[in-house]
Amino acid sequence: MIEVQNLTKRYGQHVALDGVSFSVGCGEVVGFLGPNGAGKSTTMRILTTFMAATSGSVRVGGDCVFENPMRVRERIGYMPENNPLPTDLRAGDYLKFRAQLKRLANGDSANRIAEVMEQCGVADVAGRFIGQLSRGYRQRVGLADALLAKPELIVLDEPTAGLDPNQVRSVRRLIRELAGSHTVLISSHILSEIEMTCDRVVILHEGRLLASGALDALMAKANAAVVAEVRASLTDTIEWAAKLALGQAECAEQPGGYVRCRFADAKSADTREKIFASANEHGWSLRELSRQAPSLEDLFVSLTRGKDGGK
Amino acid sequence: MSVFRALVRRELSAFFQGPTGFIIIAAVLFLIGLGFVVVLSGLNGQATPIPVTQVFYSTYFFWLILLLIAPIITMRSFAMERASGTYESLMTAPVGDWQVVLSKFAGALIFYAILWVPLLVCSVVVRFYVGESAVLGLGPMVTSALGILLVGCLYMSMGCFASALTRNQAVAAVSGFAMGAALFFTGFFSYFAGDRSDWISQLARHVSLANHMESFSRGVIDLGAVIFFLSLTALFLYLTHKVVESRRWK
Numbered sequence: 001m002i003e004v005q006n007l008t009k010r011y012g013q014h015v016a017l018d019g020v021s022f023s024v025g026c027g028e029v030v031g032f033l034g035p036n037g038a039g040k041s042t043t044m045r046i047l048t049t050f051m052a053a054t055s056g057s058v059r060v061g062g063d064c065v066f067e068n069p070m071r072v073r074e075r076i077g078y079m080p081e082n083n084p085l086p087t088d089l090r091a092g093d094y095l096k097f098r099a100q101l102k103r104l105a106n107g108d109s110a111n112r113i114a115e116v117m118e119q120c121g122v123a124d125v126a127g128r129f130i131g132q133l134s135r136g137y138r139q140r141v142g143l144a145d146a147l148l149a150k151p152e153l154i155v156l157d158e159p160t161a162g163l164d165p166n167q168v169r170s171v172r173r174l175i176r177e178l179a180g181s182h183t184v185l186i187s188s189h190i191l192s193e194i195e196m197t198c199d200r201v202v203i204l205h206e207g208r209l210l211a212s213g214a215l216d217a218l219m220a221k222a223n224a225a226v227v228a229e230v231r232a233s234l235t236d237t238i239e240w241a242a243k244l245a246l247g248q249a250e251c252a253e254q255p256g257g258y259v260r261c262r263f264a265d266a267k268s269a270d271t272r273e274k275i276f277a278s279a280n281e282h283g284w285s286l287r288e289l290s291r292q293a294p295s296l297e298d299l300f301v302s303l304t305r306g307k308d309g310g311k
Numbered sequence: 312m313s314v315f316r317a318l319v320r321r322e323l324s325a326f327f328q329g330p331t332g333f334i335i336i337a338a339v340l341f342l343i344g345l346g347f348v349v350v351l352s353g354l355n356g357q358a359t360p361i362p363v364t365q366v367f368y369s370t371y372f373f374w375l376i377l378l379l380i381a382p383i384i385t386m387r388s389f390a391m392e393r394a395s396g397t398y399e400s401l402m403t404a405p406v407g408d409w410q411v412v413l414s415k416f417a418g419a420l421i422f423y424a425i426l427w428v429p430l431l432v433c434s435v436v437v438r439f440y441v442g443e444s445a446v447l448g449l450g451p452m453v454t455s456a457l458g459i460l461l462v463g464c465l466y467m468s469m470g471c472f473a474s475a476l477t478r479n480q481a482v483a484a485v486s487g488f489a490m491g492a493a494l495f496f497t498g499f500f501s502y503f504a505g506d507r508s509d510w511i512s513q514l515a516r517h518v519s520l521a522n523h524m525e526s527f528s529r530g531v532i533d534l535g536a537v538i539f540f541l542s543l544t545a546l547f548l549y550l551t552h553k554v555v556e557s558r559r560w561k
Contacts, residue, residue: 048403049402049403049559050402050558051558051559052558052559066559069559070407073403073404074405078400080396080399080400080403081396082396084396084397084398084399084400085397085400086325086395086397087395088324088325088328088329089328097317097321098400098404100313100314100317101314101318101401101404101405101406102404102405103314103405145400
């Protein structure tokens with residue numbers, strides 16, 4: 001569905017994207033992951049024909065976004081960053097306007113609008129001005145617009161930004177429902193967000209492609225931390241942690257005579273058993289022993305380290 | 312075509328969804344009313360040697376409306392969409408750049424035309440009481456309307472261009488006003504130039520909006536003026552299109 005090759009975008013001196021290449025197959029749900037300023041929105045804007053690339057080629061459904069922008073636009077449903085909507089229109093009228101722009105046949109459009117409003121849960125606010133809607137409703141009006149023309153490719157730039165947990169859950173469910181029948185590209189800077197909705201991730205960092213592939217496989221490369229809380233003195237624990245040789249450990253005293261010890265560099269092999277056995281040997285009581293899933297930062301650390309040869 | 316119609320309708324509805332459109336209409340109504348009073352007192356029950364339409368143009372109310380109101384009509388067209396970000400969803404819908412430019416221009420022009428409807432009512436009133444076709448003939452009325460429309464085309468296209476250049480509505484209004492005023496006052500040099508024939512005077516005479524409008528108000532369709540207005544309108548629409556397109560090669 002999407003073929004991106006050597007995509008580069010410069011704003012004057014600033015390089016926003018630097019030789020990014022990736023591809024997305026039909027029916028896939030792909031997450032675009034990266035911290036703010038990584039180039040996610042820029043890539044999406046180029047994909048959706050809003051901006052042109054400095055160099056490189058982008059094809060959506062076989063059509064080049066620069067040579068055939070209209071063909072590409074007919075294929076995509078796009079919700080830009082911050083979901084901009086005209087505040088002076090009623091939600092229903094806005095969707096009617098968008099349906100006309102997207103050339104939905106007049107007869108079908110009323111049905112289709114009702115359908116997406118139902119699907120996105122905005123049917124009950126159709127008659128209200130968008131300016132008076134809560135953020136959650138606005139976001140869903142934007143989603144409804146993206147789905148309107150049953151596009152082959154749906155591009156959502158931070159679809160859950162600024163929503164409360166319940167709304168986030170309903171948006172996630174909606175995105176999962178779209179999988180299979182649509183190709184979906186979502187951006188986010190929140191790892192768990194992408195983890196829950198996407199089959200595959202494309203990770204950007206400072207305008208470069210860090211990795212792309214199944215999230216599980218990428219996460220396996222990242223170092224998970226192991227946390228243990230033992231009842232012992234701080235100096236004993238530090239000594240113990242050093243002896244265990246599980247990499248860098250941070251120890252901190254906790255109330256109640258416990259010391260919390262975080263082994264940041266726990267390699268992919270699970271070290272919990274070893275820690276448990278060792279604590280047992282010392283006769284220390286252990287009240288917590290857990291493995292923490294790597295955070296986005298951990299993933300970045302491990303990925304950049306792999307790329308730059310241990311820098 | 313239905314896409315174009317939807318876009319134009321959206322442009323027009325933006326004027327009337329909020330107070331903006333009504334405030335502009337009220338202001339113009341006030342200025343037209345003042346102009347009308349001045350014209351009436353000028354007539355003062357006596358026959359004038361020149362048509363009433365011409366008298367109206369020679370009052371400064373007409374030019375005040377054109378210079379001040381035109382940039383206010385067009386200031387929001389592109390600038391507001393850019394500021395609110397809706398520009399992005401508009402330009403990623405299957406809508407061509409020309410469709411967007413022309414629909415914004417058409418929306419502004421239709422609104423501008425609506426503004427002048429009260430003037431038509433004033434003319435009918437004068438005609439009813441004066442009853443002399445020499446004072447306010449049908450010919451001068453039609454050609455005046457044409458002149459108003461043509462000068463409107465020019466000022467709306469200029470305003471759209473100013474609005475496309477920025478995301479700030481105030482900047483769009485001020486730069487649109489500056490361009491409009493510059494064009495208007497360049498024409499003023501023709502009064503000082505007299506019958507000199509150096510190139511500056513000739514240029515001033517050629518771009519003088521007041522001269523062009525005068526012929527329309529006398530009931531004459533000056534082909535040169537028509538071409539002048541339409542070609543400048545086309546130029547500004549072309550420039551606007553270039554600005555809109557520029558996001559794809561910047």
